[in-house]
Amino acid sequence: MIGVGIIGLGTVGIGTYKILEQYHSLIKDKSGQDIRVVKCADIDTKRPRDISLKQGIMTAEAREVIECKDVDIVVELIGGIEPANEYIRMAIQNKKWVVTANKALLAEKGDELFTLAAKQNVEIGFEASVCGGIPLIKAIRDGLVGNRINYILGILNGTSNYILTKMTLEGMSFEKALEEAQRLGFAEADPTFDVEGIDAAHKLCILIRLAFQCHVKMRDVVTGGITKIDPIDIEFAREFGYRIKLLAVAKEENEKIEARVEPAMIPVVHPMSNVDGVYNAVYIVGDKTGPTLYYGKGAGSEPTGSAVVSDIVDMAYRMRGGSPLPKIPSVSKAKKMRSGEKSFVPYYMRFTAKDRPGVLSKVSGVLAEYNISISSVIQKGRKENGYVPIVILTHEATEQNLKNAKAAIDRLAVIKGESVSIRIEEGRL
Ligand code: HSE
Numbered sequence: 457m458i459g460v461g462i463i464g465l466g467t468v469g470i471g472t473y474k475i476l477e478q479y480h481s482l483i484k485d486k487s488g489q490d491i492r493v494v495k496c497a498d499i500d501t502k503r504p505r506d507i508s509l510k511q512g513i514m515t516a517e518a519r520e521v522i523e524c525k526d527v528d529i530v531v532e533l534i535g536g537i538e539p540a541n542e543y544i545r546m547a548i549q550n551k552k553w554v555v556t557a558n559k560a561l562l563a564e565k566g567d568e569l570f571t572l573a574a575k576q577n578v579e580i581g582f583e584a585s586v587c588g589g590i591p592l593i594k595a596i597r598d599g600l601v602g603n604r605i606n607y608i609l610g611i612l613n614g615t616s617n618y619i620l621t622k623m624t625l626e627g628m629s630f631e632k633a634l635e636e637a638q639r640l641g642f643a644e645a646d647p648t649f650d651v652e653g654i655d656a657a658h659k660l661c662i663l664i665r666l667a668f669q670c671h672v673k674m675r676d677v678v679t680g681g682i683t684k685i686d687p688i689d690i691e692f693a694r695e696f697g698y699r700i701k702l703l704a705v706a707k708e709e710n711e712k713i714e715a716r717v718e719p720a721m722i723p724v725v726h727p728m729s730n731v732d733g734v735y736n737a738v739y740i741v742g743d744k745t746g747p748t749l750y751y752g753k754g755a756g757s758e759p760t761g762s763a764v765v766s767d768i769v770d771m772a773y774r775m776r777g778g779s780p781l782p783k784i785p786s787v788s789k790a791k792k793m794r795s796g797e798k799s800f801v802p803y804y805m806r807f808t809a810k811d812r813p814g815v816l817s818k819v820s821g822v823l824a825e826y827n828i829s830i831s832s833v834i835q836k837g838r839k840e841n842g843y844v845p846i847v848i849l850t851h852e853a854t855e856q857n858l859k860n861a862k863a864a865i866d867r868l869a870v871i872k873g874e875s876v877s878i879r880i881e882e883g884r885l
Contacts, residue, residue, distance in 0.1 A: 457490045458772040461527035461552075463518045463543055464534035465498040465505065467641055468557050468584065471761025472531060473507050476768070483765070489772040494526045522547045528775065529768055532556040535645065541565055548576050553775065555767040557584035557760060560649075563658035563674055566665060579774070581767030586659040587612060587736040589759025590752035591766060596666045596740070603742030605667040607884050610704040612659040612717075614734035614755040615643045615650035616682050620701060620719075621732040624690050630683065642734050642755040652681035653702060653717040660704040660715055667740065668708050670791040672715050680718035689806060689876060692847050693721050695834065696804070699729040703881055712794040719878060721804055726883040741884055800852035802831065802880040805862065810870040811844045819846065819865055826861035828853040843872050849880070 460476065462469050476483070476493050484490055496509065497518045515521070522530055522543060530547035532554060534540050540561050547554050554573070556562070562569070562585055573580045583593045587610075596605070611617050615637040622633035634651065637643050642650075649655040657677040664672045682702050693700050698721035706715045722729045727749055731737040736754025741747050753759035809815045820830060829851045835844055850858075862875050 457492055458768075458775065459492060459494040459524075459526040459528050460531060460768055461495040461497070461521035461524055461529070462493060462531045462533060463497045463521050464532065465496050465514075466533065467757045468760045468764065469496070469498070469531075469533040470505055470507055471757030471759075472533070472764040473509075473761075475758065475761050475765045477507070479765075483769060487769050487773060489769055491768060491772055495521045495524045497521045518543050519546070522550055522552065527552060529553045529555060529771055531764060531768070532558060533764070534558075535560070537561055537564060541569075544569060544580070545572060548572050548578055548580075551576055551578060553578045553581070553771050555581040555584070555764055555771070557582070557764060559585040559655065559658040559662060563661035566662070567671055579771060581764075581771055582662065583767045584760045584763035586662050587738060587750070587752065588614070588754040588756060589762050590736060590738070590750050590754065591763070592663075592738055592750050593666065594766070594770075595748075595750060596663070600667075600740065600742050600745065600748070603744045605740055605742050606708045607741040608660070608663055608667055608704070608706040609728060609739040609881065609883055610656070610660065610663065611701055611728060611731050611735075611737050612656040612704045612754065613650050613653075613702060614736055614753070615647065616653075616656070616702040617731065617736070617754075618642060618734045619651070620682060620685070620690075623685070623687060624694075624699065625732070627687065630685070637734070640734070641757070648681075651683050653679045656702060656704045656717045657715075660706055660717060663704075663738070664706050664713065664715060668706070668713060668791070670713070672706075672713060672793070676715065676793045678716040678718065682719050685719055686876065688845065689804070689878060692806065692834070692836075692845075693804065693878075696721075696832070696847075696849060697724050698722060698804075698880065699724055700878065701728065701731070703728075705881060707794075707799075708791075709794065712792045712798075714794040714799050721878055721880045722883055726885060728883060739883065747884070799855060802852055802882070803828075803850045803858050804876075804878045804880060805848045805850065806876040807846045807848075807865060808843050808872040808875075809846050810842055810872075812870070815870045816846065818868055818870060819848070822864045822868070823848070823850065823861050825864070826853075826857040828857055828861055
């Protein structure tokens, strides 16, 4: 028997427990592994949970799980950096194998933890840390091992995708959609992690480690959120044949990496544009496979519990001498980040301009000064106090030129307020 100890019996912990109990025989039939939960810890031992816990299994002390001699695999599901970091380190020092869904911890301290695990000859499983129920980590480590990967495009945060979908398809307000996502249990304890792109950036760091074999620090991921998306831009995007999504993008060219999480426009003909609601998807281009696409529920009790269970079963198999998975690069390889200077993408720009002759030529003059060429322009809507929205799509431009041009245009007397710019990600179809 392989004994499992769970630290943190919240949404994902309950899903994991349920699957391991309900499908004990199914898992045994499929994998030959006899897996039992033998200990669970949660600071709130009394809270009602819709599972019937076995007698004597529950404790308020994480240490009891880690030190229990019947626990072979410690599952950390409390989230956050501390004390999760301390518990995982303790478990590894105790020669326990570890499964975690903790993306923030792996993004911040992955190097140290994977190094420690390798030293102690144990493993850390983290399938549940990125995209809930999608077996993505396994696909990258195992399925794509014979490829160089140089492009990842992800919708990695269910909450923000749910909000943008509701705003796009139902015209719902940002606030109402966020409230719904929180009620449905998708959002992080601190929802700013979801809506400001931080949760997706954590996940992107993990994917980059596996796909590009190097470590990217959170501070090197350009990160922006969806809080300032104006419904008018969603509408214009639709007219131009795009959808706005919170896109996580990682590219590697000439040993340089660019990593970003921000709202961007994606063509409606791209499969990623139709990933809606709480669903996540990741589009990965391998040099041998070409584009591959992974889709599924990125959050929730049972989808994420299913990912935890898959790590446990995998480990149970390898603890008995099954063949190892391709290794996780523990210590960073030196790869440089590519700055916005060298990154060329098209942009969407929206200005609020005085409706009078010559305005458009002033705007296009500034764009030309910064070497930005226009691919299309629309001016629509009714005048509001003499002002109208002007929307421009540009050809590929660098981020710096775009910022400078935008600032210069905003200084023109005929322009009101701050203009909007949104990157366009064509998505390497
Ligand atoms: N808050 C996360 C999301 C949960 O909305 O995707 C899964 O990591």
